[in-house]
Structures are given as structure tokens and as C-alpha cells.
Amino acid sequence: MGLKEKLHGIKEDFKGKKMAPAFNALHTFLYTPNETTHNGSHIRAVDDLKRTMNTVIMALVPVLIWGIFNAGYQHYAAVDAANGVIREASLFGNFFTWDNFTMGAITVLPLVIVSYAVGLAVEFVFAVIKGHEVEEGYLVTGMLVPLIVPVDIPLWMLAVAVIFGVVIGKEVFGGTGMNILNPALTIRAFLFFAYPTWMSGDKVWVHGAKEAVGTPDAISGETILGSYAQNSSVVYDFTDKFFGFIPGSVGETSTFLILLGGLFLMFTKIASWRIILSAIVGAAAMGLIFNGVVDAGWITESSKFYGLMSTPYWEHLIIGGIAFGIVYMATDPVSGAQTNTGKYWYGFLIGFISIMIRVFNPAYPEGVFLAILLMNVFAPTIDHYVVQANVKKRMKRLKLKTA
């Protein structure tokens, strides 16, 4: 008797019992189920939700690997800098090294494990209580969460945030597909507002920076956005920023890999190109407006907004979390706009508002997660107007006929 038959036997034993969803969730990871169609369409396309979610995870893996190396690299670079040695980043010289990997792995992998273990546990409990199948939404959320938090976040904090995000952000609305806000961003927002000292400032972005405060080995862990917001000069050049040799949340640093991931997601039709494209346009538009304001001389160097306002519009796209947010989080189909026309507006406003928040909120210059959450709330409104246009057209047709 092979594995397939054995598992089939267990599935039949579980049928109708409380724990069935839990077993099925594990079973369907190994085998796609033996379910067949009934009346209606007798054949079905091959895509299911697991494949959809898996595609997003595949697009996230390079970013995660980069994040692991970069966590180690930033740690050692900061230690060197504290000792007065300035590092020149080189991909194979001092980036893809075993030391960086081990140091990165021991800081980043626990985040991944805690995120998945806690989040999936909540999902399983809810599935068993409510008697529905375990839905795949958390597969992506669980991967996104470790990538959008600072490396040194305490694990208990992450666990609390994940429980909050999954229960309040998703399960109370009815689970995957029913939520209003993106669960990963709900988790991020919870962390930001519950533990603000941990989530902002300049000491959480590089592993070891917090502990070293006040000691002679104190290291700087400031992100580029932080530097700009304080109108101080930035030590990183374009290659550093584009390829991601910079401090920041685990997954957000390498715009290059995010771009590749985004192209892959658009090509596979998993992420909406409408949202990604219009969000980039929106961000560039806001950036250009600010650049224009600076060029016109309305804002001078004495202004506290000068640093970020004078940042060239294209540079806004490669620093901070905006690229990551646009590609992986704005494209969440559940919390985003659902109509094709709506997606253009939704994406554009995310890009536009991201940069606006970034410039006008120097205390926490990361606007993209707030912008996406805000637009999550307004997505149904956008859709409403798009759908109403269709409804009005139908009404008009009726009036023409009767007139």
C-alpha cells in the first residue's frame, strides 16, 4: 500500500470529524485532492489558490535570501564603521560570505519560523472551530511579515502582533477573502503603534545596534530615509540603493530583486500590472511635484521637509519600502480594488500618498504601509463608483428605450 492510499484511508477516517480541516490542510500540501466537479462546468482550469499563493512565495524567496545576507552584512559593516573602517560593498568580496549568511540566518530565520508557526496555528484553530478548510492566505502573509519588520524585533513582540493581525485583521471578518485590510500590514501597523520605540528610530535596522547603544562600540544603524528626514547627508550611492546594500527592513532593501519579483508576478498574471504600474506612476508624480516645489524655491534648506522633498523622484522609488509595498502588498487582490478601472486609481493613489506621507511625516518617514492601509479602506469606495458607472449606463439605456 503506497503513501497515497494510506493518506486516503486517513482522510476517510477523519471525514466529518472536527479535526478534518487540519488533516486536509496537511494532506493537500502533498497531494491535490481527488475532488471532482459536479454539474456545471465539468472541467476546471489547473490554477487553485495554493498555486496562486505559491507563486507569490516564489517571488519572495530571492528577496528573503538577500535579506538574510544583508542582515549579516549590515551588522559587520556597522561594526567595522564603529571601529573606523569604511566598507566598500562588493557582491562576492564581502556580501555573499558564510559569516554574513550565518549571522543573517540566526537573526532572520527565527522571524520566519515564529511568523509561520504562530499565524498558521491561529488559522488551524479557526478552521477547526468554524469547520471550514484551512485557506491559503496566510502562506503569503507569513512570508511577508518577517520581511517588513526590523531585524532585531523581539520574537514575543512579533508573535503578539501576528496573533492580533490574523484574528482582528482577518478571522473576525470571516477569514481569507473576507478581510478589509491586508493582514501583513495590519501586523506591521500593530507593531508600529503598540511598540513605537522599537519600530522607528535609528537603532533597530541593524542587528546588534540596540545593545551597543552607549557602549564604546556603538554603531549607527540609520536607514536612508532616516538620514534624509533629518536633512543629513546620505553615504550610499545609487548601486548600493538599487541593489540593496543598505540598512532597512529585512526584505525591502534590494529594489533590483523586488523588480524581478514584480516582473515575474506580472508575467504570471498573479499580481495586477494595473496596480503596480499606476502605483509607480503615482509615486513618481508626487515626487515630481515635490521636486518642482523645491526647484521653485518655495522650500529652502532651512525647512525640515527639505531633505526628502529634494530627493529626486526616481530615488524615492528605490529607497525605503515603497517598491516592496507596491509589488507585494498593494497587489493583494482581497484588500485591493477589485475592478480593473478601480485598480488604476487604487494603485495611483497608493504611490501618490506614500510619498506624501514620507515627506510630511519625518518622525516616521515610511509612508507606504500607511498609504496601502488607507487605500485598503477606500478600495470598496473606488469599486463602488466604477460599478455605479456600469449601473448608470444600464439605467440610461433603459431611459433611452422608454423615452
Added chain:
Amino acid sequence: MSKDIKIKKGLDIKLVGEAEKTLAEAPKSRTYVIKPSDFHLVTPKMLFKEGASLKAGEPLFFAKKDESIKFVSPVSGTLTEIKRGAKRVITHLVIEADGKDTTVEFPTLDVATANAEAIKARMLESGLWPFIKQRPYDIIASTKTTPDAIFISGHNSAPLAPDYNFSLKGKEAYIQAAITALSKLTSGKIYLGVAKAADSVFANISEVEMHTVSGPHPSGNVGTQINKIAPINKGETVWTIAPENLAIIGELFLTGKFNPERVISVAGSGVKAPKYYRTKIGAEVSTFAYSAGVEGDNVRMISGNVLTGAQVAADGHLGYYHNEFTVIPEGDDYELFGWNKPVFNKISSSRALTFSWLFPNKKYDLDTNTNGEHRAFVVTGNYEEVFPLDIYPLQLLKACMVQDLDAMEALGMYEVAPEDFALTEFVCVSKQPHQAIIRKGLDLMHAEIG
């Protein structure tokens, strides 16, 4: 107004086992079955008891709500059994054929001079009325309303669909007679959508507004054509009639006899020698299935096409409205890592390690596996790619699920039939039963608004 309708959104599902254009006579069926469930929302009132002998074309039962709508026996023989299901609902009427083919005969009708009342009366008494469907609600047409238009699709774009230019060859005169007759029953026009073809059986049909349709499925769905030509507004009614039924209607006018003949395509990857068969409405599917040959035992037999047909057992019968019989393999097996491995042998609307986009002309051997479990709606934008109607499919489905009558009406529920949602159901990542959702929504509207 342009006479051409070009559809861009849609999906041609190319399957293995297309019917070869040779016509075979199906062996005589021993029994014939009429299933009242084929006539949606009709409650049958029987005219005969078990054991009665019938002529072909003799009314078997009438609709409880409208006694003038009669349903007739396709053959002469004995009504051997009235099968009932839960709550004593009649599920099957089994007629054992006597092989004599004695038929009820009506006087012929000159459709060119006959008036609307005469035509309507003849259609009702001879059992032709159930062939007329109406929208809204996709049910048998009400006898009390005059349709604002009549739509006929002379193009069948469904997977493995029979080619009308082959299956209806020689019936042009009947079709024309039916159209002439029907044109007197509507206050508007008769619209006929046809595909571009050299030997079209519809080439010389007159008294219609002809539109050439092209593009992927669902370009041949009558719902798509209605939406593109003259969408239905609130308060309007249109009739839709399938061309094979026009032939039966016309034949009765011209010869006086009800001839339930169907030239069906027997197709699908489960059929050894797919080809066309001449048979009758309600015949045993085994008569042609095993004549064409069926591969293996674990197959799904479908009366109708793979997108909208009804599952039938090996001892089942051809449905009242079907002109196709399809056999595909059952997919009741597990597939190791089926959710993440690259897939070359199944159709996908995405490119998520699925490679059907590389081979647009490849023919696939699909089975009935759902390829995943039922989920809540998550993915957006993929229905729109295969849904050419000017309607928001996801929003309409959700309105149906929450039974929001106002939203359903506003979003275009009057214009659709379940078959319009067959392709969105096919591509649905969440494996939701779209056609069933729409059917339930239409039934709710019919009950509440009527």
C-alpha cells in the same frame, strides 16, 4: 450599425476528441426518458398514468402554472414508469418504445399566411412551446408576454460543440419556416448570429437581422450576442431558441409531425471514434456511446457540452435540450504536488508555472478533477478576461450569494443565464460553482419579482 460582432475576451478550450464529420445512425433505443428537471421551474401535471400507451407527439404532461404549455412524448410506446424522488417530485418519465412510430398528425400550416394566434396555438398544442426559452430568468417562455426580440445563435463555440453546418444540413427549409412563423410572435426583430463559413446552413435564411460573430468562446453563446446587439433592459423579454429546435418547429409546421430527431456530436477524449449520430430526444446514451466506443470504465458521461451539460449514468438518457454527448475521464485521483509543480497537460488562464499559454493550438485531455479545493473569492480580474458581457461578473456573483435583489437588478441580472458564467467557473481559482450561484439568483428574482 455594424453587422459584425468581434469578441476579444474569452477562452477557447481546445479538447481532444472532436467529432469527425461522418454521420452514423444510432441503434434504436429501447426506452426514452423525459426528465421534468430539464424544464426549469416547471412542475409537471401528468396526463397519463403508468401503463398508458402513447403516440409520438402526444402530450405527456402540462405545466402546473400554465396549462397550455404541453410536453410531448418523443416516441410511440408505453409509459412504463413514473419515477419520483424526494417529496414525490417526478424525476423520470420512462417510455418503452413500441417501434411503430405512430405519430400524432396535425394539419400543415402555411406559415407565410397564418396569423400569430394560429401559430401560437399550434406551437402550444403540439408541444413545441418548451423549445422557446426566455430571458430574463432563462426559463421556458411565458405564453402571456410578447417578446421584444428573438435571438438565435447559429454558432456554437463551446468546446467540442457540434458544427451546425454539418448537423443541420438539409433542414434549411424547416429553419426558415420556423423563423417566418416566429417573426409574427415578436414585436421586434429576429436576430441571428452566425460564424463565417463557406457552407453555412444559415446563408440563405431571410426575415432575420444577421450578425457575423467571431472570436473565442463564448462568442457563440446567445447571451453574449444579446449583450452585444441589443442588451435586455428591465421590463423587456427576449426569446432564445436553439437552431436544432427551430428545425423541429419548422418541420411540424410543414409536415404536421413532431419529429424529435437530433443529430448530435459524440465527442471527448473518452470516446474511441468520435463522430455524429442521428438519434432522438431522450434516447438511451448507451445506444450511441458504445457504438462509438468508450475508453475505460472510469469516465464522466455528459449530456451536453463539458461546460454546461448534465452528468448522466451509462444507462442514462439524452437531455431534452442537448445536441452533444461528451465523455471525458473522471479525475477522482490524487496528484502528488499537483499544486506547485509545472503543468504542461492542463489548461490555465494564468502563467503560474502553467504552460498552456505557450501552446495556444494544443488540444488537451482534461478530466473532471477540480484541481484544488473550494475557497472564498480571492483572486480578482481573471473573470473579466473570459467574460465579454458588459457586466461585472464578480460583483454580480456576490450579489447573488448575499441575495441582494436590488444589486442583482442593477448589475444586469436580467441579461444573463447560467451558461454565460461557465467560463468564469472554469477559470475560477476558488473553485466556486458560478452557474449554480447564478441559477439560484435567477430563481430568487423570479420568485420575488417574477
